Amino acid sequence: MNYARFLNAVSKARVASPIRELTAIQQQGPPTLISLASGMPNTDMFPFTQASVTLPDDSQLHLDQKLIKRALQYSPSPGIPELVQWLKGLQVQLHSPPTCQLAPEQGQMDLCVTTGSQEALSKTFEMLVTPGDNILMDQPTYPGTLAAVRPLGCNLLPVETDQLGMKPGALRGVLSRWKPEDCKNPQSDIPKVLYTIPNGGNPTGATLSLDRRQEIYEIARNYDLMILEDDPYYFLQFTRPHLPSFLSMDVDGRVLKFDSFSKILSSGMRVGYVTGPKPVVSKIILHIQASTLHTSTLTQMILYLLLEKWGVDGFLEHCDRVSDFYKERRDHMIKSADRWLTGLAEWHCPSAGMFLWLRLLGIQNTHKLIMEKAMEREVLFVPGNAFSLTPGEPSPYVRAAFSQATPEQMDKGLERLAGLLREERQTS
Numbered sequence: 001m002n003y004a005r006f007l008n009a010v011s012k013a014r015v016a017s018p019i020r021e022l023t024a025i026q027q028q029g030p031p032t033l034i035s036l037a038s039g040m041p042n043t044d045m046f047p048f049t050q051a052s053v054t055l056p057d058d059s060q061l062h063l064d065q066k067l068i069k070r071a072l073q074y075s076p077s078p079g080i081p082e083l084v085q086w087l088k089g090l091q092v093q094l095h096s097p098p099t100c101q102l103a104p105e106q107g108q109m110d111l112c113v114t115t116g117s118q119e120a121l122s123k124t125f126e127m128l129v130t131p132g133d134n135i136l137m138d139q140p141t142y143p144g145t146l147a148a149v150r151p152l153g154c155n156l157l158p159v160e161t162d163q164l165g166m167k168p169g170a171l172r173g174v175l176s177r178w179k180p181e182d183c184k185n186p187q188s189d190i191p192k193v194l195y196t197i198p199n200g201g202n203p204t205g206a207t208l209s210l211d212r213r214q215e216i217y218e219i220a221r222n223y224d225l226m227i228l229e230d231d232p233y234y235f236l237q238f239t240r241p242h243l244p245s246f247l248s249m250d251v252d253g254r255v256l257k258f259d260s261f262s263k264i265l266s267s268g269m270r271v272g273y274v275t276g277p278k279p280v281v282s283k284i285i286l287h288i289q290a291s292t293l294h295t296s297t298l299t300q301m302i303l304y305l306l307l308e309k310w311g312v313d314g315f316l317e318h319c320d321r322v323s324d325f326y327k328e329r330r331d332h333m334i335k336s337a338d339r340w341l342t343g344l345a346e347w348h349c350p351s352a353g354m355f356l357w358l359r360l361l362g363i364q365n366t367h368k369l370i371m372e373k374a375m376e377r378e379v380l381f382v383p384g385n386a387f388s389l390t391p392g393e394p395s396p397y398v399r400a401a402f403s404q405a406t407p408e409q410m411d412k413g414l415e416r417l418a419g420l421l422r423e424e425r426q427t428s
């Protein structure tokens with residue numbers, strides 16, 4: 001892979017911060033090292049002497065006086081070393097990335113911790129996008145990604161999806177404006193980046209089938225595309241074994257996989273991790289060096305103590321429990337949809353994630369219906385136009401989340417929606 005083709009001028013201009021490099025040297029140096037180098041504050045002045053977190057089995061994660069000092073201090077930009085190593089081991093065990101066999105400059109698998117996968121996504125777009133670029137994306141897609149990429153002045157090229165995710169034929173159709181060999185022409189405006197949510201898609205709940213993943217990867221090889229695999233719902237796949245990730249088939253070093261602890265451990269801790277080719281991950285780390293410096297050390301330490309206690313098997317058992325919880329909630333949502341919305345809406349049963357994508361029959365644009373009339377009936381959904389790459393485009397869809405509402409609340413909420421839809425039918 002020629003990574004220089006993908007990095008924009010801002011990213012190419014990024015160089016290592018000497019102060020941050022020193023942090024890594026200082027913190028990995030021998031205890032006999034005397035450092036008069038860094039402007040780190042003196043931890044004796046921190047007003048915290050220890051901290052504990054209690055788990056459901058009443059066991060505790062404890063930060064004693066030594067650990068709390070480290071947890072409250074600056075730490076390396078890629079993430080605290082023991083967490084980075086643990087996560088690298090997890091990725092190797094789950095995905096066996098072919099990129100582990102590559103040389104560093106050829107795209108060897110690397111990883112860094114980020115403040116939620118949202119930070120990784122926004123920094124990645126700010127690294128890859130030059131104004132005027134064409135970016136291929138699922139249509140519809142996650143609004144947080146749209147918020148990150150729209151201000152960068154690129155053209156978002158919508159690729160049609162269905163309940164099985166991005167449609168390879170639609171992708172080929174969008175790319176048919178170019179020839180594969182145009183990727184060799186620096187003057188060409190051929191797309192270089194493909195963004196997709198492979199599991200439990202937001203907002204559609206769609207999960208890419210295996211054959212589509214393989215076909216999309218081959219298209220990416222043919223057109224020399226970087227694949228941004230936004231995968232916060234990977235562990236919320238309701239069927240097992242989990243479908244193979246793009247990372248697991250990445251023989252070229254063209255996949256960046258965005259993972260998150262938000263949906264499986266805590267959204268407020270704000271811990272994600274991006275896995276991908278070293279030349280690209282290194283540039284994200286340089287961006288972190290120049291912006292947040294690093295994800296909260298305290299949060300990373302608490303997370304690491306948990307993962308170390310559980311081990312990979314314990315972590316995966318926890319994820320399966322969480323997945324089973326959402327599968328049961330999905331079942332309740334589908335049962336209520338069958339009960340109240342038959343003949344009024346259409347949907348597909350999601351096999352992952354936390355969202356149901358409802359097409360409201362006879363409604364051209366759900367925005368006004370939801371923001372005004374649904375609120376009167378005290379039920380809230382997200383109107384479909386919030387997820388469209390084409391701002392202002394009317395949508396007959398709404399996104400319903402089954403993550404927080406109880407089964408009773410879901411049933412009452414869909415009953416209220418049904419009442420509203422019947423009223424609309426009578427008045428139209």
Ligand SMILES: Cc1ncc(COP(=O)(O)O)c(CNc2cc3ccccc3n(O)c2=O)c1O
Binds near residue numbers: 116142202231260267
């Ligand atoms: C596909 C995809 N990629 C990345 C992210 C970001 O995850 P994180 O930064 O690792 O926590 C998300 C999070 N999605 C949402 C977040 C959210 C937060 C407050 C309130 C509502 C929210 N709704 O509705 C969401 O869908 C996502 O769905």
